[in-house]
Amino acid sequence: MTLALTTAGESHGPALVAILTGLPAGLVLDRAAIDHDLHRRQQGYGRSARQRIEHDEVEVLGGLRHGRTLGTPLGLVVRNRDHDNWAWGMSPWPPDGEAHGKGTEPVTVARPGHADLAGALKYGLRDTRDALERASARHTAVTVAAGAVAKTLLAAIGVTVAGTVVEIGGETDEQAQREATDSARADRDTLGGIVEVSATGVPPGLGSYATRDDRLDARLAAALMGIQAVKAVELGAGAELARRRGSDAHDEIVPGLRRTTNRAGGVEGGVSNGEPVVVRAAMKPLPTLMRPLGTVDLASGERAQALVERSDVAAVEALAVVAEAAVAWELARAAREKFGGDSLDDFVAAHRAYLERIPWRPH
Numbered sequence: 524m525t526l527a528l529t530t531a532g533e534s535h536g537p538a539l540v541a542i543l544t545g546l547p548a549g550l551v552l553d554r555a556a557i558d559h560d561l562h563r564r565q566q567g568y569g570r571s572a573r574q575r576i577e578h579d580e581v582e583v584l585g586g587l588r589h590g591r592t593l594g595t596p597l598g599l600v601v602r603n604r605d606h607d608n609w610a611w612g613m614s615p616w617p618p619d620g621e622a623h624g625k626g627t628e629p630v631t632v633a634r635p636g637h638a639d640l641a642g643a644l645k646y647g648l649r650d651t652r653d654a655l656e657r658a659s660a661r662h663t664a665v666t667v668a669a670g671a672v673a674k675t676l677l678a679a680i681g682v683t684v685a686g687t688v689v690e691i692g693g694e695t696d697e698q699a700q701r702e703a704t705d706s707a708r709a710d711r712d713t714l715g716g717i718v719e720v721s722a723t724g725v726p727p728g729l730g731s732y733a734t735r736d737d738r739l740d741a742r743l744a745a746a747l748m749g750i751q752a753v754k755a756v757e758l759g760a761g762a763e764l765a766r767r768r769g770s771d772a773h774d775e776i777v778p779g780l781r782r783t784t785n786r787a788g789g790v791e792g793g794v795s796n797g798e799p800v801v802v803r804a805a806m807k808p809l810p811t812l813m814r815p816l817g818t819v820d821l822a823s824g825e826r827a828q829a830l831v832e833r834s835d836v837a838a839v840e841a842l843a844v845v846a847e848a849a850v851a852w853e854l855a856r857a858a859r860e861k862f863g864g865d866s867l868d869d870f871v872a873a874h875r876a877y878l879e880r881i882p883w884r885p886h
């Protein structure tokens with residue numbers, strides 16, 4: 524038994540869609556909790572006006588009855604309210620009538636740092652919008668909704684997952700982060716940053732060293748690297764470990780099978796070891812600058828300036844929410860593999876029986 528997530532939808536299309544399979548029956552979902560995470564994703568000091576247009580809310584089209592999962596595929600939808608302004612330009616079917624609104628002219632100027640050039644070449648596109656609409660981080664809205672479902676499942680076995688901002692523009696202090704964001708905005712520039720996701724209550728034994736694909740560290744890295752603009756992932760002390768001696772790099776085991784340090788970030792040999800799972804993701808500065816970068820017009824081959832589309836100065840706070848959802852999803856997937864069960868009760872009972880077998884208790 525495993526979880527699987529499939530999504531569809533473009534940034535300015537009618538909606539974002541997710542199908543979640545492998546959930547047990549009997550999981551009680553809270554619409555307000557999912558919407559709260561969608562709202563959290565839209566917050567942050569450096570965000571653009573788009574976030575004021577979109578007030579994301581989840582709709583459920585299948586797999587749920589009276590708030591309880593049925594053990595069948597769960598169909599989630601987050602509508603793009605901004606689609607009203609793009610109804611002609613992003614119409615799924617050939618549009619009727621005169622062109623109106625946004626997205627009516629082909630975009631041929633490829634923006635550095637985005638999928639525009641690579642996507643146009645790969646798929647043979649004349650309008651880079653056909654690439655950028657899906658490559659955009661907008662569809663993280665629906666992965667955050669899926670993450671909220673995963674967190675609900677994990678809560679049933681006492682696992683909590685939380686994402687926080689570590690750095691924005693190299694600054695760790697909140698006031699300094701705001702000043703750096705203001706300064707970048709004034710310079711019509713952008714910032715990146717680092718987020719950390721920490722999961723507590725994770726039992727030992729999620730993931731496996733059996734094959735590369737089973738390794739929990741590899742899976743968490745792929746989940747985080749799969750988020751737009753994430754360029755590096757660390758587990759525990761991460762890259763810093765490479766600069767330490769072995770005597771200062773590992774987590775000695777003390778009676779009670781606990782550790783006094785957690786440099787491994789809760790995973791050893793690709794398996795959770797019972798300590799909190801701690802991962803970090805580093806985000807590059809957003810590539811759409813209000814002071815555009817140099818590029819080439821793909822239609823003429825001539826030098827050009829990148830398109831300036833309404834854009835965030837920084838989205839590190841949003842990344843913390845998206846990364847939290849990604850880690851929750853991967854942990855929930857690993858927990859489904861370990862504990863299985865068609866009903867939530869079976870899943871919880873398998874977890875309880877496992878804890879009776881092993882001498883480990885949550886912190």
Ligand SMILES: Cc1cc2nc3c(=O)[nH]c(=O)nc-3n(C[C@H](O)[C@H](O)[C@H](O)COP(=O)(O)O)c2cc1C
Pocket residue numbers: 571636637638658659660663750751752753809810811812833834835836838841842845
């Ligand atoms: C939550 C979130 C919001 C983002 N918002 C923007 C944005 O407003 N402008 C922008 O240029 N890039 C934004 N990005 C980053 C782009 O989506 C990303 O740079 C682009 O997909 C290319 O990065 P990649 O090479 O890692 O895919 C955002 C990323 C995330 C995770």
